Amino acid sequence: RKTLVADGINHCSDRSDEIFISPTDIFYQGYKHCVWLDNIQCQAFRGVFNSTNIVFSQICNGILENLSDADNNTDESDCSMDEWRCLTQYTKCDNTWHCLDGQDELGCKYKAPKLESCTNQSHVCLDIMTGSPMCLDRSKVADGHIDCVGSIDERAFCRIKYKNNRMQRYRCHNSDLCITPFQVCDCHQDCPENDDETLACIWTNNGRKPLCDESMFRCRDGRYVKCDTDMGSCRCHPWTRHCLEDEHQLFCDLIDQFSDGHFTMNELEEYPNVMKHRVLTISEISKHVNTQQCNQGLHILSANSSIRFYCLCSDHYYGDRCQYQRKRVSLILRPFITDSFDHQSSFKIVVLLVHQNTTIVSHDQFLYEPQFICLPKYYLTLLYPINESSLLSSSNYSVHIYSFTSQTLEKRSSWQFDIPFHFLPVNRIAKRLLIAGAVPTTTISSWSKIYNGNCSSCSEMAICIGYDIDIGRDICICPLNRTGRRCLIPFNPCTNNSCNGHGQCIQRDVRFDPEFQFRCVCDDGWRGDFCEDPSAILYVSFAKDIDISIFKIALIHVIDVEFRPLPETYFHRLSRETSNITVFLNTPPITRGLIFIQMYKSLDEFDTYL
Structure with a gap:
């Protein structure tokens, strides 16, 4: 069985169950067994669920850093370029291409190798025909045509074929084989056409017998750099300057580096120095600044002389001066339950502002835990759309509310309230909501389709209510073991020690209270937030x-x-x-x-x- 493979125990007489070698992973070459029993790849192969900590900057950054489970879900699963930008402060100039055209690695101060003739919109590479250094414009990168030696400009192929090995990124000429940069110019043919020893380093042969020494790296000017152990010891070290033209750094940026989630100020936009002036008095400031220019918003000065300032508006106001009040419904909700529920019950409650019973124009949701907070009040605001004259002209608006059990997402109760005075800019509604103990006979599939929307983006484990036209996306209701806008991210903060062994750990919705991601239902005889006291x-x-x-x-x-x-x-x-x-x-x-x-x-x- 797969669950017994590489688990640290010899179940077979010849130890074959502990021999786990991946032919595509250079890190396992030479190893006779899975030496790290907690290694993610080993656990995934055995089919063991693995929970791993991934920093936010690693999610959907274009680089596979973690294989999370046996279903091959990774930190790069369900990533859309429309929602995850490849160029951020985390990905800028970190020596790894996160954008297909490498724009996140352009214009970097400490980039090597460099050519003086190259602009900030071009990459340095070797011509695929001659092997000579050249500047390749960004527009020719990731266009489906290989222009550079090693397929530097077309990196998707090796990344997809060898997705679990971040080293094999040099694509051999006219071949589907990808090798590591350390196998290039090492005096040994690894590619079928030997381009890794010819085109990649033409200065070592120049049409003659190769001037190659396996223990040394030859620079373009003829100088040799001694390698202590192998060719990798004198290659790809950005802090060393072995060759004057940095040819020892060629192909090194093909290696996908692991992101540590940090960024420096070196590559951020530089702001001009601010001239020091004398301190102005309040009366002098008031002569030049109108404190009422933004009405209910925040006044922000701009460096653009034509704009001069911006107004940051709250949700309740809009306009370039925050001069318009947004039409809205203000709700105060107090849910309560019958005594038929146990003390572990919690509920997801979704509140919708609906037009003509078909179109959702605004929504909100919250987590109700009757045993955690006694008789709470929830204050919500539902906003009408801006510049939607066809909707605003109609008075057929109503508030729809649905409650679900948090663990299984079973629908428990629903309510609908008409908005009585449509002409008011702000309607205020206060309601008590009784959540019934019996499950209604109406199934989820029959009532969830009354709202417009194709519900294509939510996880299969979630419930899609419909499409919110105000924010332009589907409304996904997540079970407690999932989080994220589309409920695609596994979430379980509970461990064996969360409740000190004296209670049951129940995860909460991380979006509603990030400080308390779980709660403990203590056994009889124990108390405290974590069941730590008798x-x-x-x-x-x-x-x-x-x-x-x-x-x-x-x-x-x-x-x-x-x-x-x-x-x-x-x-x-x-x-x-x-x-x-x-x-x-x-x-x-x-x-x-x-x-x-x-x-x-x-x-x-x-x-x-x-």
Whole structure:
């Protein structure tokens, strides 16, 4: 079985289950087994689920850095160039092409090798016909035609064919074989047409017998650089200057570097020096700056003399001066549940502003945890579209609300409220929402299609409500084990030690509360956010002369005089067989306190015991 391969245990007499060699991965060549048992590739081969930490700058950056699971989902899965820009402060000048045309590596101060004749919009490479250095314009890169030795200008082929090996990026001439830059100019033929020893370094032969020494690298000017161990020891070190024309750095940028998520200020745009002036008084400033120019927005000065300033508007205002108030619906929602749910239940609640019951113009969603927050209020704002005269002219708007269980996304309840006064710029609605315990008979597939939209972008594990025309994308409802706008990113912050072994860890939605990504439902006898402290225990026994059968419920009130003057109340349901009650208090042991119990026969009739 695949799950037993490379798991560190010899299940076969010849140890064949521990021999795991990838013919395409240079890092495993020479190894007889998977030496790193936690290696991602090994776990993926065995079919073991792997959770790995990936920094944000590595996601959809064009470079495969992690093979995340047996289904071959990686940090480059489901990436669209329309949503993930290849040129950012993280990818600029990091010695790796993240853009197909390499624009993120153009104009870098410390780029090698260089040609004085090349502009900031061209790459240095060797002519595929002559092997001579040349400047290749960016427009000719990634155009499907190989112009440079090693296919420097057409890198997609080697990246796709050898996606799990970031080293094999030099494509041999007229071949589908890709080798590493360290195999180029090493006095050994690795390509079928020997271009790795001829075109790639024509100065070593010049039409004669190659002037090649396996222990040394020959520069273009005839000078030799001694390599300590192999050719790789004197190649591809950006901090050394072995050859005057940097030919020892040729093809080195083909290697896809692992991103560490940092960036420097060296390649960022330089701002002009600001001249120092004397400090102006408030009256002098007011003569030149109109503090009311942006109305309800933030006034930002601009270096552009023709614009002079910008206005940054809040969501409730728009216009170049934030002079227009945006039409909106302000909601106050208080959900509550029936007693048929257990204490682990939580709910995703989606709120929509819908036009003519078909078009979603705005939406919001939140996570409701009834046992985590008692009777909360949620304040939301739904915005009408801007410059949509056909929509604004109609009064047929309503608020639609849906609730789902967070774990399984089962639809529990739904509500619809008409907006009564359409002519008002701001409508205010306050509602209490009762989430029913029984699942409605209406299936998700039948009601989720009433809104316009093809719902093509959401994960298969998510529910697509419809298309929001204000933000221009589908509305995806994620289960608790997924996150992201399209619910494509696995999310499970729980570990074996999250609740200290004394409770159940339940993940929360990271978008709603990044500080608390999970909560702990503690076992009896433990308390605290992470079930780290033992609870005080209260044992209640009833005398024989007390008839328990006439009581239905008991409320136990605990007042800690020393630390908590306000009482804490615990609920307990009684039955005919009840003879004693054990209560686990959410407090440390009480040294000075008061405890009394109310035994209810009915809503208005109860006995009190101190």
